[in-house]
Amino acid sequence: MIRITPRLDDARYTRLFHIGAKHQWTVEDVDWTIPDGLDLRGREALARLLTPVFLGERAALLGGAQALLMLGAETESAQLYMPSFLMDEARHIETITRLYELLGFSPMRIKEMPEMLQYHHRMRMGKTPLHWVMGILVSDIFARTLYGAFARTKGSFLFGRISADIVVDEGRHQAFAEHYLSDRLPTAAPELRQEIFSVKEDLLRIVARMGVTLKDDASALGFPAQDLFSAFSDEVQARSRHVGLRCGACAAEASPGTRAALPASCQGCFVTKTLAALTASASAPPTA
Ligand SMILES: [Fe+2]
């Protein structure tokens, strides 16, 4: 149902809309003459490492269009924020498409890393806005981890500069997701909370498998895969605790930093364990 006068009473969402609306840019504002600072292997590695994030940008645009209707029915203030989210994702998509043309390498294909499809299938399985927003929180943190690493360490090169702009948008998306989840999770039915918890754990597990596939590419770009993917996993768990999503089984929830003591059932810890095994096998002497 639509009303003539909307109730724009949630200043957190309208403020995020104002910030986004005032900080607009497009592919035409990027200085494409800045050197990329990469050799041939570096370009290939960037094309591969960026692929799941690029697909995530496209999925966020399409999912966001549907979420505008769902979220807008709940919170009219969110109706203002969502178009700014869609605008952000549209410019990320156009910019990264141009970047791929310059790199001279294509994104990975789904069959090279089927986890990309599994990830987006898992995100689409949920039927409520809470499911979608939880998936967006994980996706935004994944994107922000990658863009943030480039912005911090390669800020004088082309993709570092682009990342510095995109990461601001992703931070705003994360803020929206955290506001929304903090509001809705405390009053959600226990079964729904458990489902949202499962969305988070499943997405973490899928990203951990992507980390194994992409470890050589991350290393080629100067980012040890364990550092990159552990930072992502740690932040997802920290922000999930922040919005009140706790499984109640993990020692780390009571005292962060005790990962080694976590139960095998905790999929979030699966990320850490997978990456630890990966590092161990990388440093083991060849057997043949
Ligand atoms: Fe994005």
Ligand SMILES: [Fe+2]
């Ligand atoms: Fe985003």
